[in-house]
Amino acid sequence: APDIALANVQAHLNQLQTIATSNSGNRAHGRPGYRASIDYVQAQLNAAGYTTSLQQFTSSGATGWNLIADWPGGDPDSVLMSGGHLDSVTAGPGINDNGSGSSGLLEVALTVARTNFQPKKHLRFGWWGAEELGLVGSTYYVNNLPAAERTKIRGYLNFDMIGSPNPGYFVYDSNGQPNGSIDLQRALEAHFTALGIPTELTAVGGRSDHAAFARAGIPTGGLFTGAEVTKTAAQAQKWGGTSGVAFDQCYHRACDTTNNINATALDRNSDAIATAIWSLADVTTPPPG
Numbered sequence: 001a002p003d004i005a006l007a008n009v010q011a012h013l014n015q016l017q018t019i020a021t022s023n024s025g026n027r028a029h030g031r032p033g034y035r036a037s038i039d040y041v042q043a044q045l046n047a048a049g050y051t052t053s054l055q056q057f058t059s060s061g062a063t064g065w066n067l068i069a070d071w072p073g074g075d076p077d078s079v080l081m082s083g084g085h086l087d088s089v090t091a092g093p094g095i096n097d098n099g100s101g102s103s104g105l106l107e108v109a110l111t112v113a114r115t116n117f118q119p120k121k122h123l124r125f126g127w128w129g130a131e132e133l134g135l136v137g138s139t140y141y142v143n144n145l146p147a148a149e150r151t152k153i154r155g156y157l158n159f160d161m162i163g164s165p166n167p168g169y170f171v172y173d174s175n176g177q178p179n180g181s182i183d184l185q186r187a188l189e190a191h192f193t194a195l196g197i198p199t200e201l202t203a204v205g206g207r208s209d210h211a212a213f214a215r216a217g218i219p220t221g222g223l224f225t226g227a228e229v230t231k232t233a234a235q236a237q238k239w240g241g242t243s244g245v246a247f248d249q250c251y252h253r254a255c256d257t258t259n260n261i262n263a264t265a266l267d268r269n270s271d272a273i274a275t276a277i278w279s280l281a282d283v284t285t286p287p288p289g
């Protein structure tokens, strides 16, 4: 897989920060900063040759949108999907949560286009609305997929918080949740293994958008660098950083700005996303069950 340029991921984060700053400090569902975030990501993808669409929904009396981007080509009956939520909480700009996953994924998608990757599977990307209101956008997408389309999705990879300032390197535990996939887990571990960086498995349960896909019977996996939980001494030993301090002290706070990002973690995770997508997309995978 190609190396993902950290500077490009950071440039997307800077754009999302600017959007929040000029829109009352957040990018939350129902607020103008969310719509501006959608417009930024969609314009980048359109310019790169993606086929994009906005899916509109209503939640808590406000309009929300999911952004879906398809990379032309590949087997239309065998889809590898990757996504993350683009909304923030109202308290702040949401740069680690989840500008990080949104920007890493955007740069991977743009690298697919730049390198003209033509894999066996069809690649689809999703940026979800209203995750912070309870996985609203991703649930809306899955619930409105015709059964025939749902069964074409061979796997779903989720990226929510991949640049935590005191990072851990967590991979979603395929045994820790229904429809967790050992193949997706291993593909996400591969870049860390190559770097000699230990990972830990984590049971994310219903805390992010992969849960909507899992409920629909779609195999899922994902990466995470930690939120409000405290880093242990053993974790600081193997990963560096500060024990006794949260992975992200600014989780859901106004201080979740571009200063709240560990660049090394953001780079490693962005590269790990590319490694997983390049390997998973170029093999044939039978439907589950």
Ligand code: PHE
Pocket: 097, 131, 132, 160, 161, 204, 207, 208, 209, 224, 227
């Ligand atoms: N989904 C949570 C949020 O947006 C963050 C989270 C991600 C928690 C992954 C656990 C695992 O606030």
Ligand code: CA
Pocket: 003, 004, 005, 006, 267, 268, 270, 271
């Ligand atoms: Ca890189």
Ligand code: ZN
Pocket: 089, 097, 132, 252
């Ligand atoms: Zn959140």
Ligand code: ZN
Pocket: 085, 097, 098, 131, 160, 161
């Ligand atoms: Zn999140």
Ligand code: ZN
Pocket: 267, 268, 271, 272
């Ligand atoms: Zn790397």
